[in-house]
Amino acid sequence: MGVKVTGTVAAGWETVRAEFEAVVAAQPHSPEAQLAVRHHGRTVVDLWAGEDTDGETLSGVFSITKGAAHLVVALLVQDGVLEPDRPVVSYWPEFTGHGKERLTVRDLLAHRSGLINTPEGFTIEELADDAFIAARLASAEPYWEPGTAYGYHAFVIGALTGEVVRRATGRSIREIYEERVRAPYGLDLYMGLPSEAQERWKPVLEALPTPAQLEIQAAAGPMPELLPVAFNWHTDPPMDLVAYANHPLVKAQGPASAGGVGTAAGIAGMYAAAIGEVDGRPALLKPETVAEFAKLHTPGLDRVVSEPDHFGLGFERQPAVGPEAFGHCGAAGANGFADPVTGIAYGYTRRRFGFPGGPAPENLPLTAAVLKVARASS
Known part of the structure; x- marks a missing residue:
């Protein structure tokens, strides 16, 4: 029996539900996934699929958290509190x-510091503490x-940029995010899960790769030299x-690099608020701020993940x-983004870690x- 897709789509968005049903059916194991989309602030897709996941299930979203953290940085730049150069x-x-x-703040935001880790690495308990990482x-x-050069600072970028925020404001990224973004919009996307939401939390599940996926991974050859360092896999044992x-x-504690907890609806809601009016509130970011943070700041190849032209700010x-x-992806397969051209804000999560990691192909x-x-309706 296939995994049932539940939830709603607005009139005209039925093809998105059909595509979600198709990608879920094609998975060898239930992805325990959520998909949410807003169009010009209005929820048009709110779907989920899984044996133990519904639309309000909260789980770890890994580097989706970087999007929340750097929305705070964008707001502070827009306010004139931080100067990128x-x-x-x-x-x-x-420092x-x-x-x-x-190194400028702009360089730091573009993953150009080279501080992807230390030779000895970090324990999970240390990676939960942004102040410890920064120090x-x-x-x-x-x-x-x-x-x-530049390369993905997978588990430390939020601690580095967060320390700049703390020095400039006297407050943490988490505190500012809660006050200016999460709480006003009632978003299910947290940097530190509150007690009242604990009962909705469910764990990220282990990857269950198919033999074909393992063969493809083996054929890909050795991973880039710095990737194990950035992902804290150079420790003994490697971090899980x-x-x-x-x-x-x-x-x-919700460390700002990868420790957030949320839902697809929370992710889409955050990006909708970033670029457009939501519930009578104006967009958090001005068009010129969006343009500056979205534009390419890293031409060439990422030295950690070998992805070309990877980052804005x-x-x-x-x-x-x-x-x-x-936007930003998350290691278990999630992705979230805003597109000011079409007015789309997109959130996708999956609790079943998608092998081998990174934004899931679906x-x-x-x-x-x-x-x-979206383009047909414009």
Whole structure:
């Protein structure tokens, strides 16, 4: 028996439901997935599928959290509180040595610092503490000369940019996000899960790769040299990503790189609020702020994940959508983005970790189905 798809779509969006049903049916194991879409602020898709997942199920969303953290940074830049072209050290005096003094906030947001980890790595308990990460990295030696290349700072970027925010404002990214973004819109996307939402939390589930997937992975050859370092797999034993997402400290403290907990509806709601009017509130970001944070800041190849032209400022670019779109994926297979051209805000989650990790391939047909309807209605 196949996994049942439940939820609603607005009139005209039935093809998105059909595509979601198709991608769920094609999975060898239940993905325990949610899909939510807003169009010009209005919810048009709210679907879920799984044996133990509904539309309000909360679970770890990994690097989707980076989108929430860097929405806060974008707001602070827009307010004039942070200046992207100021050196990081002018906010954070301890951020010194090995050429780090020349690194700007813009460079830091574009994953250009080289501080992807330390040779000894971190425990999960340490990765749950952004202040601890920032303190250790402040005087650390980068893996490349700062500002000369870029690579995905998978588990530390939120601690680094968060420390700049703390020095500039006296408050954490988590506090500002809660006050200015999550609470006003009632979003189910948390940096630190509150007690009243605990009963809706369910764990991220282990990947169950098929033999064909394992063969494809083996044929891909060795992983890029710095990828194990950035993902804390150079420790002994290597860090377990599923254990990280489900760890009580990560869930409670919501580290800004990858420790968030949420739903697809919460993700879509955040991106809808970023680019347009929602419930009578104006867009959080002005068009010029959106343009600056979405535009390409990293031409060339990412030294960690070997992805070309990867980042804007803090946000991942969304090549399947368009150059104006911005968002961030999550390791279990999730993705979230905003597209100011079509007015689309998209959220997709899955509790079943998608092998081998990163944005699950079903995001491509789902995104295409959403954009087809949006573009036809404009």
